[in-house]
Amino acid sequence: MKSPIWNFASASVRGASHIANGTTCQDSNAIRESDDGLWVAMVASDGAGTANKSDVSSKFVAHEFAEALVAIASDLAKRPPGPWVTDAIIEHIVGMRKQLRSMAKSDDISSFHCTLVAALVGPSGGITIHLGDGAVFGAQSGPTASKALDLSQDYLLSLPQNGEYANETVFMTERDWVKHLRIEPLPAVDWLVLGTDGGMALAMVGEKRPKSGFIKPVLEALTLRCDQATRDAAIHNSLSDKQADRLTNDDKTLCAVVRSKLTHVEGAIQERVPVTVVPVPTASLASLNFGSTGTPLFKQADVNVPDGLIVPKSKSVMRMSVSRREMALLASLLMVGVGAVIYLYLNLFKSPSAVVSVTKVRGVAESIPARSTISVQVTAATDKPLGGNEGTVKTERDADTVTTPDQTTKP
């Protein structure tokens, strides 16, 4: 029985530089709704400009992963959330990588380099999956009884993860992808937006906070009574605005979801620190030696120097035997899996006091089903479901990782 509780829309628009070069749009997205209408899976993927088949892989990844997330949502109707969710996500990513290897007819899938930004949003929470740049943000709408989506509520944010350098990022197609995978529990939200770095160049202020002026009309389109094509067109038009070219010349993708009970948008995003989505602890993995050089493999914006100055690709993958690479992957998978399981178990699934504080503030205890504990990410110390920093774990970043400031002259 389908009883949809979400409105959603998405678009991927070719960037000005890709139009000028005659290259295709290498961004892709996919949105799927669960059969019961309670869950929405959204996936955006940014194919690397340096990878010649990244348009194929971003499309494949977006669609495959959206299907996978909906399958997880369907399982969530039959069994309580638990560590199996994290395992299932990792298994699906491994499965996609296997299929990419098969498509490449090679163990080298660098021609398929792409990022992964995804979320599975349910009635009382969900999960975000993030590997590389792009971002995810969302919030509750305000008083439960209100039909207004109040943007001034505290919001959560999953920040882009680049390599050390501002012009480099990490891809799900890299050998050490698992070190960068961030699977995060999502509190109950009434709206959520995710996208690639091109989309976020428009939807955020300097990769720091959502930009009200851009987000408001996008979310407003999702509160209107109209058909899916009109909603998708609204996002497409926002991304295609001529003024957008001043902010980015990259491909642009956004996916957005809003509770269908909301009828209009009011307020503006506040300039306060967001509740940063807590990552799977990866610090202990940072020292893992994945290759013969022992250095992390960041994909840089390749330097194509003409006339003899060729920047060599890292040979460490090639020097590593298959068995050793597989062993490293399995070991790291195991560590991430165990870490995530412990983390989710300790902090989320067994945190009744946090559930109480959230439900008390929301005043919707009766509306949250028994299995809602997956949605709660707030520590018991705070009574703000999406506010404040108290008790939240700050994002652990690689020692060399730097924050990106406002880039006032970014073309």
Added chain:
Amino acid sequence: MSSIDYSGNPNQRTPCVLVLDASGSMSSVTSSGRTRIEELSAGIAALEKELRSDDTALVRVQLAIVNVGGPSNDADIMMDWTDATEFHAFPLRADGTTPLAKGVRIALQMIEQGKQNLRAAGISYTRPWMMVISDGEPTDDANDWAAAVSECRAAEVGKRVEIFAIGVEGANLSTLSQISAKPPLMLSGMKFQELFVWLSASLSAASRSRPGDSMQLPSTDPWRNVGL
């Protein structure tokens, strides 16, 4: 320690350190009637001019200079990290030997220090560049040179720096080739100005590049000796 005030310019930076051979051989007079070091100085003046004509590069490129040889007959920091907006070219003087190993090691240290300063200031950055220009060969102890080569290659493999080696007439290219996996390029005649115009355009491209983009640098034809 760099004393750059980042408060007025939060843009990401593209750092580039120049390791310049200012040894005695650079004082030899060229066909233009000027010495090599004068030509090199004119090239650096051209770099300043080019950067000032590029609004984006001007606020994003950061430069440092290490002299190898010169009046001090040593390798030393001639100019610590300086934003392009604050960069003013100055004439170089040639003298002494070519302690290139010491020079590149100083440059590598400066790069790490520069990144540390940028991180502390909350400024993001692209991969630093190091351009080594020499007309001779290192006069350091062979062991020192071997150590410098090993540090350069490790830094390159570790993606800590992008190294460009440029030979000027008289340079021992096979020695220069050791510091980078990229083969060194030979400067055509004394086309230092063309070289630095290229460097400015290339740094500009690097400073604008985005994750996953392909960064196409301009052609090296205007200054490269294609016969080699």
